[in-house]
Amino acid sequence: MSSNVILTKNQYGKAENRVVRVTRDTDRHEIIDLNVTSQLRGDFAGAHLQGDNGHVVATDTQKNTIFAFARDHIDSPEQLLLKLANHFTSEFDWVTGGRWQAEQYGWSRIDDNDHCFYRSAPEIRTAVLVRDGDKDALISGFYDLTVMKTTQSGFAGFPRDQYTTLAETDDRIMATDISTRWRYNSTDVDFNASYDSIKATIMTAFTDHYSRALQETLYKMAQQVLAKHSEVDEIKFSCPNKHHFLSDLSFCDLDNPGEVFYAADRPYGLIEATFTREGAQSADEAWVGIAGFC
Numbered sequence: 224m225s226s227n228v229i230l231t232k233n234q235y236g237k238a239e240n241r242v243v244r245v246t247r248d249t250d251r252h253e254i255i256d257l258n259v260t261s262q263l264r265g266d267f268a269g270a271h272l273q274g275d276n277g278h279v280v281a282t283d284t285q286k287n288t289i290f291a292f293a294r295d296h297i298d299s300p301e302q303l304l305l306k307l308a309n310h311f312t313s314e315f316d317w318v319t320g321g322r323w324q325a326e327q328y329g330w331s332r333i334d335d336n337d338h339c340f341y342r343s344a345p346e347i348r349t350a351v352l353v354r355d356g357d358k359d360a361l362i363s364g365f366y367d368l369t370v371m372k373t374t375q376s377g378f379a380g381f382p383r384d385q386y387t388t389l390a391e392t393d394d395r396i397m398a399t400d401i402s403t404r405w406r407y408n409s410t411d412v413d414f415n416a417s418y419d420s421i422k423a424t425i426m427t428a429f430t431d432h433y434s435r436a437l438q439e440t441l442y443k444m445a446q447q448v449l450a451k452h453s454e455v456d457e458i459k460f461s462c463p464n465k466h467h468f469l470s471d472l473s474f475c476d477l478d479n480p481g482e483v484f485y486a487a488d489r490p491y492g493l494i495e496a497t498f499t500r501e502g503a504q505s506a507d508e509a510w511v512g513i514a515g516f517c
């Protein structure tokens with residue numbers, strides 16, 4: 224058995240740079256609030272195997288670059304990631320790719336005030352760019368968008384065995400925290416418009432049908448996103464089924480016609496699925512490192 228150690232995959236950089244950009248050209252300020260990670264890939268064998276840092280663009284330099292680029296206008300998290308990738312791969316010829324990611328937190332104006340804001344968007348917007356030579360994979364998404372429908376959901380027709388106690392129902396609460404990521408087939412996209420439209424499409428698709436299972440609802444959400452958005456080739460969902468159990472009020476002689484529920488926080492069903500446009504190129508490598516999806 225050989226005891227030789229071979230360096231295989233490696234990447235490194237500065238994680239979770241919290242960048243808040245205030246645009247104050249006029250009295251009416253704008254803010255963009257990001258958490259940005261930069262990781263480089265390429266020829267870094269010297270650092271690992273010989274202690275030679277000649278190729279190691281310091282993580283501190285990567286951090287500084289992110290903040291320096293924030294001095295320019297930030298159009299969208301995706302545009303910032305593309306700019307960082309272009310910079311590092313063109314400035315240092317041994318940097319052949321990397322992985323850049325951002326989360327964005329949403330803020331709204333208090334009373335339409337010019338410079339006072341509150342954290343508003345419930346969901347966290349995400350973006351990941353993976354560059355490998357001349358190949359880019361760009362995956363955007365969001366998590367923690369909590370939604371509920373109070374009827375028009377059921378669950379029946381499932382197999383029964385000696386362990387099955389669940390009653391069939393044609394009227395239940397369905398609630399979930401939507402986590403989703405979608406892969407663009409281009410980097411030439413109006414990312415903010417696309418994000419807003421995909422989020423709206425997902426929410427509308429949650430409302431517009433009688434759901435026979437959360438699985439069916441995920442499919443309908445994916446179907447509508449892929450039908451409306453030719454710039455998207457693949458979409459994944461990871462959604463807990465946040466169970467709401469009808470509270471039994473018979474102990475005090477009260478009925479409960481679907482009005483009082485116990486919201487259980489665990490255990491929860493966990494429904495995950497990937498939907499791909501038929502005929503689209505797959506990009507499984509790009510998903511490595513994105514946890515919590517199948």
Ligand SMILES: O=c1[nH]c(=O)c2[nH]c(=O)[nH]c2[nH]1
Binds near residue numbers: 378389435436437438
């Ligand atoms: O929408 C659902 N999908 C399931 O797979 C499932 N399983 C379960 O017990 N309840 C539900 N609900």
